[in-house]
Amino acid sequence: MKAIYKREIKMYFSSMIGYVFIAFFVLITAVYFSLQNILSLSPDFQYVFSSVIMMFLILAPMLTMRLLSEEKKQKTDQMLLTSPVSIPAIVLGKYLAAVTVFLISLVITGIFPIILSFFGTVALAQILGSYIGFFLLGSAFIAVGLWISSITDNQIVSAVATFVAVFLLLMVETIVSAASGSESFSLMFAGVIALLIALYVYYNTKNTEVSITVFIIEAAVLLVLYFVKRSIFTGLAGKFAMMFAVLTRFNSFAMGLLDISSIVYFISFIAVFLYFTIRVIEKRRWS
Numbered sequence: 228m229k230a231i232y233k234r235e236i237k238m239y240f241s242s243m244i245g246y247v248f249i250a251f252f253v254l255i256t257a258v259y260f261s262l263q264n265i266l267s268l269s270p271d272f273q274y275v276f277s278s279v280i281m282m283f284l285i286l287a288p289m290l291t292m293r294l295l296s297e298e299k300k301q302k303t304d305q306m307l308l309t310s311p312v313s314i315p316a317i318v319l320g321k322y323l324a325a326v327t328v329f330l331i332s333l334v335i336t337g338i339f340p341i342i343l344s345f346f347g348t349v350a351l352a353q354i355l356g357s358y359i360g361f362f363l364l365g366s367a368f369i370a371v372g373l374w375i376s377s378i379t380d381n382q383i384v385s386a387v388a389t390f391v392a393v394f395l396l397l398m399v400e401t402i403v404s405a406a407s408g409s410e411s412f413s414l415m416f417a418g419v420i421a422l423l424i425a426l427y428v429y430y431n432t433k434n435t436e437v438s439i440t441v442f443i444i445e446a447a448v449l450l451v452l453y454f455v456k457r458s459i460f461t462g463l464a465g466k467f468a469m470m471f472a473v474l475t476r477f478n479s480f481a482m483g484l485l486d487i488s489s490i491v492y493f494i495s496f497i498a499v500f501l502y503f504t505i506r507v508i509e510k511r512r513w514s
Contacts (some may be wrong), residue, residue: 231320291372353483360480421445
């Protein structure tokens with residue numbers, strides 16, 4: 228894992244991606260720091276991170292789009308898969324390298340609250356909470372991007388798909404809350420999940436008949452439940468969306484609350500997507 232980690236760190240800073248990422252992150256954060264703290268004479272630095280969260284739409288794809296997709300395109304993944312390094316070590320090495328670049332950017336922005344402290348009292352607990360929450364949130368998006376990078380050999384496709392995934396994770400609560408009280412909306416939402424499950428079955432089996440059969444069975448079960456006990460679908464979409472409510476979890480940190488359950492949530496979220504990535508690569512190795 229150490230060799231993979233060093234190799235990826237070197238790749239980030241030999242291809243300028245690392246420098247561009249850090250420069251972009253610090254520049255945007257500095258702009259919001261100037262607007263919300265310096266010009267407004269406000270000591271509340273924690274709101275800066277809340278304002279720059281949408282940066283992840285660009286930053287997550289930038290860090291992850293080439294991690295595994297480029298290996299697959301250049302056929303260098305075959306060398307990795309036949310090396311004595313285990314697949315979990317390969318995935319973890321690549322993931323930690325991307326997180327390290329993100330962490331370096333985050334540490335550099337630490338100069339901003341230090342500057343604020345020279346001019347008055349700052350809310351240290353809220354600032355530390357914001358940094359911890361922002362780091363966990365970014366690490367979660369990197370894990371999603373790494374998984375997406377593992378299922379395609381095209382960097383552009385990986386970048387666009389990661390952009391969409393991050394956008395949905397940031398907006399899922401807003402999108403679902405607009406119609407979560409509607410039972411018909413919840414039925415359609417459950418239908419989309421059923422379709423995704425069927426597509427996952429197809430991805431693993433490459434058997435169209437099996438995938439269609441799985442979807443038909445799922446659709447039949449959903450329709451029976453809808454007409455027999457419709458109350459099951461009341462608020463179903465909203466409850467499911469809360470499983471991916473990463474923004475809500477971050478907001479608790481921004482308020483200065485060191486919520487252990489949120490920390491466990493982010494670690495579990497990251498672990499799940501790293502596991503998905505490992506499974507994708509293992510499938511490729513055996514195929």
